[in-house]
Amino acid sequence: xxxxxxxxxxxxxxxxxxxxxxxxxxxxxxxxxxxxxxxxxxxxxxxxxxxxxxxxxxxxxxxxxxxxxxxxxxxxxxxxxxxxxxxxxxxxxxxxxxxxxxxxxxxxxxxxxxxxxxxxxxxxxxxxxxxxxxxxxxxxxxxxxxxxxxxxxxxxxxxxxxxxxxxxxxxxxxxxxxxxxxxxxxxxxxxxxxxxxxxxxxxxxxxxxxxxxxxxxxxxxxxxxxxxxxxxxxxxxxxxxxxxxxxxxxxxxxxxxxxxxxxxxxxxxxxxxxxxxxxxxxxxxxxxxxxxxxxxxxxxxxxxxxxxxxxxxxxxxxxxxxxxxxxxxxxxxxxxxxxxxxxxxxxxxxxxxxxxxxxxxxxxx
Amino acid sequence: xxxxxxxxxxxxxxxxxxxxxxxxxxxxxxxxxxxxxxxxxxxxxxxxxxxxxxxxxxxxxxxxxxxxxxxxxxxxxxxxxxxxxxxxxxxxxxxxxxxxxxxxxxxxxxxxxxxxxxxxxxxxxxxxxxxxxxxxxxxxxxxxxxxxxxxxxxxxxxxxxxxxxxxxxxxxxxxxxxxxxxxxxxxxxxxxxxxxxxxxxxxxxxxxxxxxxxxxxxxxxxxxxxxxxxxxxxxxxxxxxxxxxxxxxxxxxxxxxxxxxxxxxxxxxxxxxxxxxxxxxxxxxxxxxxxxxxxxxxxxxxxxxxxxxxxxxxxxxxxxxxxxxxxxxxxxxxxxxxxxxxxxxxxxxxxxxxxxxxxxxxxxx
Ligand SMILES: CC(C)[C@H](C(=O)O)[C@@H](O)C(=O)O
Ligand SMILES: CC(C)[C@H](C(=O)O)[C@@H](O)C(=O)O
Numbered sequence: 001x002x003x004x005x006x007x008x009x010x011x012x013x014x015x016x017x018x019x020x021x022x023x024x025x026x027x028x029x030x031x032x033x034x035x036x037x038x039x040x041x042x043x044x045x046x047x048x049x050x051x052x053x054x055x056x057x058x059x060x061x062x063x064x065x066x067x068x069x070x071x072x073x074x075x076x077x078x079x080x081x082x083x084x085x086x087x088x089x090x091x092x093x094x095x096x097x098x099x100x101x102x103x104x105x106x107x108x109x110x111x112x113x114x115x116x117x118x119x120x121x122x123x124x125x126x127x128x129x130x131x132x133x134x135x136x137x138x139x140x141x142x143x144x145x146x147x148x149x150x151x152x153x154x155x156x157x158x159x160x161x162x163x164x165x166x167x168x169x170x171x172x173x174x175x176x177x178x179x180x181x182x183x184x185x186x187x188x189x190x191x192x193x194x195x196x197x198x199x200x201x202x203x204x205x206x207x208x209x210x211x212x213x214x215x216x217x218x219x220x221x222x223x224x225x226x227x228x229x230x231x232x233x234x235x236x237x238x239x240x241x242x243x244x245x246x247x248x249x250x251x252x253x254x255x256x257x258x259x260x261x262x263x264x265x266x267x268x269x270x271x272x273x274x275x276x277x278x279x280x281x282x283x284x285x286x287x288x289x290x291x292x293x294x295x296x297x298x299x300x301x302x303x304x305x306x307x308x309x310x311x312x313x314x315x316x317x318x319x320x321x322x323x324x325x326x327x328x329x330x331x332x333x334x335x336x337x338x339x340x341x342x343x344x345x346x347x348x349x350x351x352x353x354x355x356x357x358x359x360x361x362x363x364x365x
Numbered sequence: 366x367x368x369x370x371x372x373x374x375x376x377x378x379x380x381x382x383x384x385x386x387x388x389x390x391x392x393x394x395x396x397x398x399x400x401x402x403x404x405x406x407x408x409x410x411x412x413x414x415x416x417x418x419x420x421x422x423x424x425x426x427x428x429x430x431x432x433x434x435x436x437x438x439x440x441x442x443x444x445x446x447x448x449x450x451x452x453x454x455x456x457x458x459x460x461x462x463x464x465x466x467x468x469x470x471x472x473x474x475x476x477x478x479x480x481x482x483x484x485x486x487x488x489x490x491x492x493x494x495x496x497x498x499x500x501x502x503x504x505x506x507x508x509x510x511x512x513x514x515x516x517x518x519x520x521x522x523x524x525x526x527x528x529x530x531x532x533x534x535x536x537x538x539x540x541x542x543x544x545x546x547x548x549x550x551x552x553x554x555x556x557x558x559x560x561x562x563x564x565x566x567x568x569x570x571x572x573x574x575x576x577x578x579x580x581x582x583x584x585x586x587x588x589x590x591x592x593x594x595x596x597x598x599x600x601x602x603x604x605x606x607x608x609x610x611x612x613x614x615x616x617x618x619x620x621x622x623x624x625x626x627x628x629x630x631x632x633x634x635x636x637x638x639x640x641x642x643x644x645x646x647x648x649x650x651x652x653x654x655x656x657x658x659x660x661x662x663x664x665x666x667x668x669x670x671x672x673x674x675x676x677x678x679x680x681x682x683x684x685x686x687x688x689x690x691x692x693x694x695x696x697x698x699x700x701x702x703x704x705x706x707x708x709x710x711x712x713x714x715x716x717x718x719x720x721x722x723x724x725x726x727x728x729x730x
Contacts, residue, residue: 090560120599125485149563159567161528167521195455196507198514202524226615230623234485250591258595
């Protein structure tokens with residue numbers, strides 16, 4: 001059995017708690033002889049700042065590059081609101097994405113039937129929802145230069161951010177979306193603001209070309225990102241795979257996540273290019289939710305998004321699709337049994353702690 | 366009685382139909398001696414392109430600058446999808462905003478009780494909703510330079526858009542938001558992405574200063590734009606006034622509009638600085654909805670957003686708050702009577718045409 005190297009980066013807030021439940025799952029998989037994971041742990045975000053005054057240390061970056069997959073918790077919190085911009089908690093995550101070239105961020109928005117009522121949307125609008133946002137993750141306004149604040153004198157400053165996209169960046173994220181759609185409902189919706197942004201014009205043009213040239217059998221639709229956002233709120237089930245840039249993807253995937261009513265349940269995968277020689281790809285898996293500093297350390301956090309992110313690692317990094325299916329089934333079974341953490345609790349259901357939820361899922365497995 | 370000069374720019378799609386109902390209202394106000402409006406009409410968007418191969422003619426720009434207020438319908442449609450970027454329909458609207466220096470875009474998102482069920486959100490989440498998005502309208506990525514597509518050779522192109530904000534631009538839009546909040550629930554929520562964008566850092570800093578210096582009695586909260594978007598979908602009533610930049614404002618105001626279930630009902634005002642001498646300010650009023658080419662020319666369009674936008678003109682440009690209140694009351698009364706255009710029709714209600722709706726509102730007045 002091959003040994004897989006994992007780097008666990010729990011981060012801040014509820015990160016360590018939810019990561020603890022993944023660790024429990026990994027230990028069990030190792031002990032039961034189902035898989036062979038070698039784990040190492042590092043610091044990222046505020047935790048790294050507190051220890052080394054950086055958002056991630058060079059040593060941990062080396063470990064991340066060396067690992068077969070990085071399992072990431074969450075970063076940030078009011079404690080680090082005043083730290084310098086360059087070493088703010090988020091910088092650690094952004095560096096991981098950029099230096100590992102994790103250009104493809106997959107964010108499924110799935111509505112668990114047992115939780116449809118937790119959504120602010122009507123049940124009929126979200127029940128059975130199953131879409132994926134494919135977000136470009138290493139380009140756009142997140143990384144474009146110049147990115148500066150200049151003092152103009154006279155009490156005036158000027159802030160600049162730059163949105164940059166090259167053809168190849170749009171092509172490769174397009175391919176990820178089309179490939180995914182082929183295994184799903186065969187439909188891709190590309191979103192941009194071509195009526196205002198030159199990057200939107202190029203995005204639209206390149207998506208259209210990739211479609212015509214390589215994926216003519218997949219349905220491709222184009223939407224302006226603002227009306228796409230509206231359509232998402234109005235009737236999300238009209239979508240299958242949505243492909244969009246880094247900043248629109250940030251907004252739209254968060255909104256899609258909120259529609260499901262199950263923010264604490266949603267995983268994400270950030271993937272690099274497949275290496276031609278080793279057939280491997282760099283990857284990072286993280287829950288969509290943040291570090292939730294307000295409930296950190298209380299055992300209240302929902303570990304499902306984190307466990308489910310590890311499930312995506314099994315699927316996308318280790319070709320253990322069958323095991324990933326079992327993890328998904330265990331989560332669904334535990335939910336069906338009525339067990340709920342505080343964030344998804346409704347009347348008549350039991351409030352479980354982070355640990356109780358993690359243990360219940362493991363027991364189901 | 367002072368004479369007020371209006372420029373009507375109906376634009377494309379359903380624009381001319383809904384503008385017709387405003388024209389009806391204006392004619393009646395003039396005839397009844399309630400006000401004295403002098404109207405002129407121009408072309409914008411696809412209509413201007415068809416006539417002059419531009420998105421707005423120089424002559425109409427002169428008229429717009431000369432008018433006390435511009436009343437704008439909607440622009441765009443598939444017919445003009447292939448026209449050159451510089452003369453696409455939207456360019457006319459963007460030029461009006463920029464050349465008239467209409468930096469403050471006010472977009473109320475109000476849920477009419479009679480229509481709460483038209484929302485995809487649960488009734489309790491939207492009933493009684495009354496928030497305003499204050500969107501910066503002449504800066505940011507919409508107008509920043511460079512804004513280019515360059516051919517890099519090798520089949521590669523590079524697209525660049527530039528997000529730029531200066532201190533004074535953030536200050537003045539901040540003041541609009543705080544002033545508005547003082548007349549409302551006294552709360553402003555500022556949204557940006559300071560964890561990723563330098564413009565977000567400056568935005569946050571300047572809002573904090575304006576608040577401290579000039580509006581310490583108004584509550585100011587800061588939210589990251591992505592989680593702000595989530596909060597908007599989860600529980601919109603937590604907000605009063607949201608202030609944000611041009612691009613986030615585009616996304617967030619559309620989403621807020623969709624929450625109400627009444628996109629065809631929502632007006633907007635785009636305002637310039639108040640001139641110290643004349644005490645006047647340039648202004649443009651337009652419905653939040655688009656040109657809806659699919660239903661254009663069929664008499665199906667809902668004229669309420671357009672009439673309500675004219676109501677905002679009465680309030681903000683002509684100091685006729687009492688008359689504006691009457692227009693709002695007439696709209697509410699007609700809705701309460703059960704009259705509905707096709708977009709907001711539910712079972713058991715009558716589907717009215719654009720004209721019938723316009724006439725009913727006028728009769729109520
Ligand atoms: C933490 C932050 C930098 C990040 C982003 O903006 O990409 C987050 O919001 C996300 O969506 O993963
Ligand atoms: C038509 C388009 C240029 C415009 C914008 O992006 O600002 C529209 O979406 C709006 O919100 O007024």
